[in-house]
Amino acid sequence: MTQSIVVQVGQCGNQIGCRFWDLALREHAAVSKSGLYDESIGSFFRNVDSRYDDPADIPLGTGRGKIRSLKARAVLVDMEEGVVNEMMKGPLKEVFDFQQLITDVSGAGNNWAVGHKMYGTQYKEKLTDVIRRAAEFCDCLQCFFVIHSMGGGTGSGVGTFILNLLEEEYPDIYRFVTAVYPSAEDDVITSPYNSVLAMRELTEKADCVLPVENQALMDIVNKVSKSVPSLKTGKKTFSGLSETMKAGSAITTGEGGTVSKAEERPFDSMNNIVANLLLNMTSSARFEGSLNVDLNEITMNLVPFPRLHYLVSSQSPLYAIADVKLPPRRLDQMFSDAFSKDHQLLRSDPKRSLYLACALMVRGNVEISDVRRNIDRLKPNLQFIHWNQEGWKTGLCSVAPVGQPYSLLTLANNTCVHHTFTDLKDRFVKLYKRKAHIHHYTHIDGMELSDFSDSLECLNTIITDYRDLERQLSNPPPTEPRLQVMT
Numbered sequence: 001m002t003q004s005i006v007v008q009v010g011q012c013g014n015q016i017g018c019r020f021w022d023l024a025l026r027e028h029a030a031v032s033k034s035g036l037y038d039e040s041i042g043s044f045f046r047n048v049d050s051r052y053d054d055p056a057d058i059p060l061g062t063g064r065g066k067i068r069s070l071k072a073r074a075v076l077v078d079m080e081e082g083v084v085n086e087m088m089k090g091p092l093k094e095v096f097d098f099q100q101l102i103t104d105v106s107g108a109g110n111n112w113a114v115g116h117k118m119y120g121t122q123y124k125e126k127l128t129d130v131i132r133r134a135a136e137f138c139d140c141l142q143c144f145f146v147i148h149s150m151g152g153g154t155g156s157g158v159g160t161f162i163l164n165l166l167e168e169e170y171p172d173i174y175r176f177v178t179a180v181y182p183s184a185e186d187d188v189i190t191s192p193y194n195s196v197l198a199m200r201e202l203t204e205k206a207d208c209v210l211p212v213e214n215q216a217l218m219d220i221v222n223k224v225s226k227s228v229p230s231l232k233t234g235k236k237t238f239s240g241l242s243e244t245m246k247a248g249s250a251i252t253t254g255e256g257g258t259v260s261k262a263e264e265r266p267f268d269s270m271n272n273i274v275a276n277l278l279l280n281m282t283s284s285a286r287f288e289g290s291l292n293v294d295l296n297e298i299t300m301n302l303v304p305f306p307r308l309h310y311l312v313s314s315q316s317p318l319y320a321i322a323d324v325k326l327p328p329r330r331l332d333q334m335f336s337d338a339f340s341k342d343h344q345l346l347r348s349d350p351k352r353s354l355y356l357a358c359a360l361m362v363r364g365n366v367e368i369s370d371v372r373r374n375i376d377r378l379k380p381n382l383q384f385i386h387w388n389q390e391g392w393k394t395g396l397c398s399v400a401p402v403g404q405p406y407s408l409l410t411l412a413n414n415t416c417v418h419h420t421f422t423d424l425k426d427r428f429v430k431l432y433k434r435k436a437h438i439h440h441y442t443h444i445d446g447m448e449l450s451d452f453s454d455s456l457e458c459l460n461t462i463i464t465d466y467r468d469l470e471r472q473l474s475n476p477p478p479t480e481p482r483l484q485v486m487t
Contacts (some may be wrong), residue, residue, distance in 0.1 A: 001037035009148040010155030019274040059268035080107030091258040108153025113444040116159020150181035151191030158290035160201035183215035192427040200455040217270040250322035280409040283397040293395030335374040353416035357391035364406030418466035
């Protein structure tokens with residue numbers, strides 16, 4: 001069994017990471033009620049003997065050993081220590097130790113240059129040591145998950161510096177980045193600068209990027225809150241609009257985890273959505289299923305060109321109904337919803353754009369025949385690139401998410417991402433053509449004005465590449481003539 005390390009950077013990255021570890025513990029507790037340390041839980045957690053100052057790992061052995069004390073395979077980085085300190089005082093404090101933390105006091109001041117050029121250089125040796133320590137505890141390290149925001153200084157700056165570091169030190173280990181993009185009404189004026197500067201690093205250094213838009217998360221939270229009544233303890237169900245919904249099953253809730261309702265933060269509902277994205281994406285690597293998908297298969301099947309590795313994600317259902325049976329029409333609705341614009345983690349409509357490839361990561365009591373039937377049903381309404389008409393990758397994991405009988409995560413390499421990137425470019429240009437706030441960046445050692453123009457050129461190239469592919473929707477290339485057999 002392989003292991004993965006989560007590197008959570010900045011305020012946003014650490015708050016998402018906090019929700020991820022809480023939901024991961026909840027999920028494994030629901031699956032492994034015997035309290036044994038097996039390969040599935042070992043993918044994200046170490047089993048340690050905490051009687052020592054430097055806790056020693058307890059070998060996996062036959063997978064029948066008891067859990068002593070779990071430590072997350074994580075590195076926590078923030079140049080403003082508030083969020084990390086809260087985590088170390090909260091209900092998850094036993095999951096981390098202080099050797100996994102790298103913090104400062106003053107923060108990066110919403111400045112990519114401060115995070116990347118100043119703090120990155122200053123903490124390079126310590127970052128290398130902490131990451132190496134986490135890697136040495138892995139028997140078969142497969143992937144780094146880097147979680148950070150794009151609009152702030154630490155997330156965008158230090159996060160992309162770490163990405164460079166991982167490429168240098170671990171070139172053969174996959175680098176997946178979950179990047180949270182700011183909304184157009186973001187309260188950080190310099191967020192367009194930070195996002196575009198960071199995107200150049202993501203394009204050149206990451207193997208796969210899962211862009212998530214703040215506004216899309218807020219839209220999903222609002223949609224769920226209108227459909228699902230207030231949650232209460234127990235298994236009570238509510239009669240909603242046209243169907244009965246189960247309490248505590250919404251994708252935005254963390255009910256049943258270690259964090260109580262009173263300890264929840266304002267953005268936890270949004271962060272839970274991103275945490276569930278990571279849990280569902282890694283479910284096949286952690287649990288058994290009839291058709292498992294390894295993480296390296298995601299990049300192999302969904303990234304036809306090295307720089308076009310931005311995957312649009314969606315999750316369905318947003319909540320479970322009380323009916324424990326699985327009528328086909330409701331299962332079919334799950335697949336239909338996953339391709340609707342209301343369920344995307346970007347504010348986009350992939351059905352109006354071109355698919356290069358698409359992965360369906362299904363969990364729960366779903367048969368391959370159900371998946372095949374829905375692919376055949378949806379294909380006429382989805383536009384795939386002419387050279388990859390059968391560009392589907394399917395995964396089936398038998399373990400459903402907590403509180404739901406089944407779920408579907410879609411990961412699509414779709415040209416609709418260029419709309420999000422174009423909006424970001426427009427906001428960047430509005431500031432850059434007046435050279436507003438540039439002096440805050442260029443006074444940092446190592447930061448040049450050319451970094452802005454180079455980053456903008458890189459973004460323009462990505463937008464152009466996706467647009468050129470999308471043009472084939474209205475102007476498909478001529479069909480290749482088939483060979484004629486002489487008789």
